[in-house]
Amino acid sequence: MPQLNGGGGDDLGANDEMISFKDEGEQEEKISENVSAERDLDDVKSSLVNESENNSSSSDSEQTERRPQTRAESESYEKTRDYFSEALRRQQDGGFFKSPHYPGYPFLMIPDLTNPYLSNGSLSPSARTYLQMKWPLLDVPGSAGLKDSRSPTPGHLSNKVPVVQHAHHVHPLTPLITYSNDHFSPGTPPSHLSPEILDPKTGIPRTPHPSELSPYYPLSPGAVGSIAHPLSWLMPQQGQHMYSIPPGGFRHPYPALAMNASMSSLVSSRFSPHMVTPPPHSLHQTGIPHPAIVSPAIKQEPSGDNISPSMHARKSPVPPKKEEDKKPHIKKPLNAFMLYMKEMRAKVVAECTLKESAAINQILGRRWHSLSREEQAKYYELARKERQLHSQLYPGWSARDNYGKRKKRKRENKPDSKPEDFSIRSKKQCVQYLPSEKMCDSPASSHGSMLDSPATPSAALASPAAPAATHSEQAQPLSLTTKPEGRMHHHFSLPGKASGSTSSSSSSSSSSSSSSSQPSIAIPIGTSGSQSNAPILTRPIPFTSLHPSMLSPPSPFHQAALHSHHALFQSQPLSLVTKPTE
DNA sequence: ACACCTTTGAAGACA
DNA sequence: TGTCTTCAAAGGTGT
Secondary structure, rough: OOOOOOOOOOOOOOOOOOOOOOOOHHHHHHHHHHHHHHHHHHHHHHHHHHHHOOOHHHHHHHHHHHHHOOHHHHHHHHHHHHHHHHHHHHHHHOOOOOOOOOOOOOOOOOOOOOOOOOOOOOOOOOOOOOEOOOOOOOOHHHHHHHHHOOOHHHOOOOOOOOOOOOOOOHHHHHHHHHHOOOHOOOOOOOOHHOOOOOOOOOOOOEOOOOHHHHHOOOOHHHHHOOOHHHHHHHHHOOOOOOOOOOOOOOOOOOHOOOOOHHHHHHHOOOOOOOOOOOOOOOOOOHHHHOOOOHHHHOOOOOHHHHOHHHHHHHOOOOHEEEEEEOOOOEOOOOOOHHHHHHHHHHHHHHOOOOHHOOOOOOHHHHHHHHHHHHHHHHHHHHHHHHHHHHHHHOOOOHHHHHHOOOOOOOOOOOOOOOOOOOOOOOOOOOOOOOOOOOOOOOOOOOOOOOOOOOOOHHHHOOOOOOOOOOOHOOOOOOOOOOOOHHHHHHHHOOOOHHHHHHHHHHOOOOOOOOOOOOOOOOOOOOOOOHHHHHHEEOOOOOOHOOOHHHHHOOOHHHHHHHHHHHHHHHHOOOOOOOOOOO
């Protein structure tokens, strides 16, 4: 990731981005994790699909739409996918995208001007903010989705549908690749089969000029050709928009909303006339708003966003005069973790039966730490671009503008906070949020601040300074096992109430309300100290988690120990604490 | 209806 | 400068 910083004049504060350090052992552990987890995950996914078929029609259609219907199809699909994956690799090697900084992002996002900035995924497909260009022929299952696109599937009408993905050869970012096939209109040629884009004026397919790929970002020129579009990250995977817009569309009350030529050309160049319907609210290209804009009226009102684009077209929006008075809510640009979270949420949801975002986020946080530095760097870079784009769109915007927009987030003064508690900082609480019955992964110990890295992600990559910390435990294969096994004796099995001592001591009683009903084993381990929330382990505690080496860069000795330790735990698939061993 | 929960990171506020 | 707070996403849960 040489372009991460490169002194490229990033004036957006990207230089202070931190990347959690992961030692080398984690890489191979991750590989092992993926390999070992894939089988289990596939099984679980299958079961999840079966469940979902009975549970939710939307989920059903989503799942069936993306998954092979039969075993024969599945096998064929697997083979085909492998084949194309290989082809993809060759293609990448061939330099189709030269020196891909983001080998996992072989897609282009197509903004959809129809209704690009609705706030949630409960929208029709046309409301998608960006469509994704996929690698040619890579997206085999997508064709299935494509053929079904004629009938609006609930899959893109709801963002709550877990999207099952195959774990094989799945880059952490691939959800973005596979999710939006059905957003190509039925009559549209399979745009994703070709990297070419359509001229917005003529509609003639043409090959995108490299300069068009990312004219937003003058910096990191090396990434321009490889990163499809920074705005692609504004397009969540489940038909959800990263930002919202007022139902009446944007009227760019702020001069900042007027995009400069390069921006508009970039956006417009992404559009296929087949895919873009006339803007229902006379949205000019130069008026393309950043989806961060959210009308205060609808910001907290998902239902209000569910107005279909057609409705927008039909009924005249709210008198613009009124909205001019209101200052639209410009959301903060997403940070790296948020980008990661948006992307991986569906996958985690699909892998687990968890639905609660709090629990999912714990898993995501853990996975975030288990990411390799390179992988994290991608998100840091994209977050940086996100911020830059945001700043370009809204030069005068400040995060302070959003202060107070939310109603009282946290209880500032927790009456029960104990002085000796490591949760002195009131921000976070040590709560084992994951229901023990459904736990598919234990939350990560939060040691982000502990993993202080050099000033830039790239620097972080070059000179890891973070401790080995709990990554050995973090990199445990994601297991969805729900039945206790013999391995259980490896960890500090405690009665379910044992967590009470931990959570009660480190968290407010109120905060544990959601998890109190399902007590899970929570064992605090060595904490970062700088991070407020105490890590809760619900797995066998790796000795490295407690080892002093976690507080310092691993020495070769420690690395060797870690490796052996990793091997040990790799041979033992993560046993989840599903119920107290009693 | 709305806040909470949970995660990390960015940015602002404040001492 | 360092610490703390707020917000960004998400969606189930609780009030």
